[in-house]
Amino acid sequence: xxxxxxxxxxxxxxxxxLPLIVRSPAVEEPRDVMPAEVRAAVVDDITDFIENLPxxxxxxxxxxxxxxxxxxxxxxxxVADDTGGMIWATFSDxxxxxxxxxxxxxxxxxxxxxxxxxxxxxxxxxAGPVPAAAPEVLLPAMPGSSAPVAxxxxxxxxxxxxxxDGLGPGYRNTNPIPDIQAMLDEAGYRGFAxxxxxxxxxxxxxxxxxxxxxxxxxxxxxTGRPAAFSTSTLYKGEFETDxxxxxxxxxxxxxxxxxxRWYRRRPEPAYAITDAFIDRYWGNFADNSLVYFDACHxxxxxxxxxxLRQKNASVIMGWNGRLRPGPAQDTSRFVFDRLxxxxxxxxxxxxxxxxxxYFSVFDAHIGPARDHGHCPVEESTLEFRTGPGSFGLLVPxxxxxxxxxxxxxxxxxxxxxxxxxxxxxxxTVQGEPLPVDTWTEDEITVAG
Numbered sequence: 001x002x003x004x005x006x007x008x009x010x011x012x013x014x015x016x017x018l019p020l021i022v023r024s025p026a027v028e029e030p031r032d033v034m035p036a037e038v039r040a041a042v043v044d045d046i047t048d049f050i051e052n053l054p055x056x057x058x059x060x061x062x063x064x065x066x067x068x069x070x071x072x073x074x075x076x077x078x079v080a081d082d083t084g085g086m087i088w089a090t091f092s093d094x095x096x097x098x099x100x101x102x103x104x105x106x107x108x109x110x111x112x113x114x115x116x117x118x119x120x121x122x123x124x125x126x127a128g129p130v131p132a133a134a135p136e137v138l139l140p141a142m143p144g145s146s147a148p149v150a151x152x153x154x155x156x157x158x159x160x161x162x163x164x165d166g167l168g169p170g171y172r173n174t175n176p177i178p179d180i181q182a183m184l185d186e187a188g189y190r191g192f193a194x195x196x197x198x199x200x201x202x203x204x205x206x207x208x209x210x211x212x213x214x215x216x217x218x219x220x221x222x223t224g225r226p227a228a229f230s231t232s233t234l235y236k237g238e239f240e241t242d243x244x245x246x247x248x249x250x251x252x253x254x255x256x257x258x259x260x261r262w263y264r265r266r267p268e269p270a271y272a273i274t275d276a277f278i279d280r281y282w283g284n285f286a287d288n289s290l291v292y293f294d295a296c297h298x299x300x301x302x303x304x305x306x307x308l309r310q311k312n313a314s315v316i317m318g319w320n321g322r323l324r325p326g327p328a329q330d331t332s333r334f335v336f337d338r339l340x341x342x343x344x345x346x347x348x349x350x351x352x353x354x355x356x357x358y359f360s361v362f363d364a365h366i367g368p369a370r371d372h373g374h375c376p377v378e379e380s381t382l383e384f385r386t387g388p389g390s391f392g393l394l395v396p397x398x399x400x401x402x403x404x405x406x407x408x409x410x411x412x413x414x415x416x417x418x419x420x421x422x423x424x425x426x427x428t429v430q431g432e433p434l435p436v437d438t439w440t441e442d443e444i445t446v447a448g
Contacts, residue, residue: 003412012438030249033092034074040237041096042072043255043269046089050099050259051266058261065099065259077223084321087259088220092420094420097227098217098218098272125159158208158286161191164200164379166214166232168268175292176329179269182212182347183342187395195232198271199245205283209290213329216295217256217272219303227301228272229293231288235269244271250278279421288391290358293318294332298382314389317360320379331382355397357415358384393417409437410446417441 035156049068053061062084069078069089075097078089088101161184163177181193189209193199196214204210204285212229219227235255242382247253254272284342285291291301291313298318308316319328319337333345341355400415412427419425427434427446438445 018222024335030246031094031251033095033245033248034091036240037238038074038244039091042074042091043237043257046097046099046259047267047269050257051264053264054122057260062087064388069097076146079220079223081220085220088223089226090223090225093248094251094270095248096228097257098182098228098230098254099218099257099259099318099352099420100215102258109278118231131340149272158206158289158347159187159189161189161193161209161211162204163191163209163211164196164206164213165194165195166196166212166230168232168270174326174329175213176333177211177213179333179345180336183336183344184209184369187340189293189394189414197235197248198231198273201231201273202281203279204281206286209291209292209393210285210287210313211294211332212385213294213332215258215272216297216301217254218297218301221398226251226254227303228254228256228271228274228296229295229298229301229304230270233271235271238438247277250280251368252275252280272316273302275307276302278307278311279361282307282311283316287312288314288389290314290394291316292332292335293330295319299385305385308386311383312389313387314391316385318384319380321384323380328380336394337383341395341397354399354414355393355395357390357392357397408447410434412446413445416444 021274045255046065046068050065053064055061062080066078069087070073074092076090076092078087080087083101085101089097089099091097159183163181165175165177167175177193181191184191191207191209196212214232215230217228217230219225244253252274254274256270256272256386257267259267285308289312291308293316296319299305299316299320300318305316330345337345337355338356338361339358340351341350343352362382374381396417398412399413401413402411403409410429416439418441425436425439427436427444434446436444437447
């Protein structure tokens with residue numbers, strides 16, 4: 001059974017596949033944008049105000065922030081959710097300022113920073129070396145160029161990855177990207193890892209694996225504010241470029257402030273990208289691609305998910321609620337470990353596990369891992385949505401092998417994707433290539 005058919009049954013289930021959601025209206029005509037120095041004065045005032053809150057009464061201080069916002073003539077609306085954990089403020093030119101409560105932020109690096117009584121932040125994620133591996137069924141040969149190539153097996157993406165971090169230096173101790181990158185590199189992938197800056201996010205495209213670790217900012221139906229993801233690019237105030245002004249005008253950018261609940265720490269305003277930004281700047285993903293959002297509410301930001309489907313994202317993974325940085329990133333390490341068969345991150349199993357398709361990882365691995373104390377994200381669940389294509393695996397997976405004497409041949413059973421074609425098939429034994437007679441999605445025959 002092909003990967004597309006294998007997952008078609010799962011896609012039909014209401015708990016897994018959701019119909020396309022109508023996107024927030026695009027800004028067809030550019031809006032007039034307020035002078036940069038006017039916006040900067042408002043942002044500076046709100047930043048100062050939040051920094052100096054005593055952190056004694058969260059509900060009362062939420063009301064004070066709303067009142068402070070509403071006192072500015074440049075702010076058209078300011079509302080909060082039922083918990084006060086998310087505030088949406090709309091400038092008179094339509095730009096959204098997102099202010100969200102970071103209850104689980106790690107302590108500030110400055111030891112003199114003032115701290116209010118609170119629960120301890122979550123522990124950092126674990127890390128470990130990636131052992132050497134010698135897969136016997138390989139992806140198509142990597143060309144000399146680092147550019148992604150067309151024509152990988154169906155169900156397996158091209159082997160170009162992009163891993164971006166939008167959380168910033170305050171969350172470095174929980175960053176899983178070096179571990180994910182090491183596992184992907186060991187499996188034969190190549191790509192880019194770095195900060196989720198505006199520059200980097202304007203050049204996304206043709207990725208087989210795309211991972212974004214950042215803050216997810218839900219939209220607000222009452223005010224029509226769009227959902228967004230934060231970036232690592234700090235707000236430039238009165239020194240903004242014409243390109244940023246144009247992105248404001250077309251509804252592509254907002255601003256984000258973190259409200260640290262337990263630490264008296266100055267928020268650092270940063271830019272946030274909306275579905276309109278993704279629609280404008282991102283190219284199509286590679287066929288059978290995997291997109292993974294390690295962000296609060298990442299899988300619930302429906303307008304963004306809709307655009308990603310239009311951009312050829314085959315499977316989109318993300319969280320349906322709020323996250324603690326450490327446990328969430330431990331989960332991402334675990335997911336990539338099981339998809340790649342790395343057998344590095346807990347819970348380790350004996351014997352070591354082969355690579356699995358993503359549906360098996362969700363169905364048979366994540367739940368039991370959480371039950372045994374791993375991937376302990378209490379507030380949220382990792383889910384997936386499907387789009388075009390038939391993503392199934394990150395690497396081919398061998399289940400078992402048998403040798404036939406007449407005719408003399410090796411039969412390999414497992415999950416391999418469709419035949420990559422002449423010149424692209426690779427089967428090796430102890431590093432020596434062998435001729436492939438037949439290749440199907442679950443069986444390969446090698447001549448003796």
